[in-house]
Amino acid sequence: MRDWWSPQSADEFKKRSQAVVNQYNEYEPLPGLHVNGELTQGENIADIGGVKLAYAALQKALDKHPEERTKKIDGLTPEQRFFLSFANIWRSKQRDEDLKLRLNVDPHSPAHYRVNGPLSDLPEFQKAF
Template identity: 85%
Template structure:
């Protein structure tokens, strides 16, 4: 192998790995772009949208619980990996992705009317998230997290629509309850489960200032409180924190 790894000091292995990766990247200069080159390693538990290639990538690492269960029913998987797939698709049409055309070129291809309407709607999601206060005196930065919040909302809506199409093809599954839960309830619970986390306040403070993703709690509360489908699934009364008023609900796509 061109990258020697041995049982010597860890720091030396890390330095050789960094040097190897730097050399690999520098060797790309002057050569055609390799469309098969991934920006993540196969075992990485993550996914991404690349606007320059207009592609979405899902490493093998994310195709496991809680995102994907090989033996689970459709509702659980649509709420998990389905929402992630929808999230990455929506990145192509968020505040940054929309600036790239189908060929991956940075180009203004929207009509002025469409751009104005998008900015109006995205402004509403900025306002919604800026009102969240994870720690006393510290709010979510709605501008910084705008793109990810748009993708979270679009992703759950796409996944829910896909689930409904799947249930239309299998009416028996629509009436089936598992553990006393309807398919819609299992879908939303699965979505919430993928964002379970434990975080120190110190780390939360740092990420509120630097991370383009909202804190995990608001990646659940934010999108779901905008969906009348979520309110209906659990019979949530009007005026509840998880059921935003109709005139306050954000709808981008």
């Protein structure tokens, strides 16, 4: 396979992806049990990129319809509704036994961290609230 990244791009990706690994390694869904940031790295990066891309699409849509930018529904701005909708898709209940198993084998972070992980890195989320 042909390596199409420059050495600088590859180094930057490694640096940034290691920061994601370190961030998720800190999450402790159960006492003494942490998310495996190495195992979940690819999906965590996808979650972060996905919410950033979706938010950019929202902003593009609002640019085309500026009158919607200030419209509140149930007291919430479009940005606030976007982030609440994102969080709601990951709402779930999980038994501790299942969570313990998945922490060892599932390449996806637990649902709670699929929300809090990406959103904690987005200044746009903080600005919205």
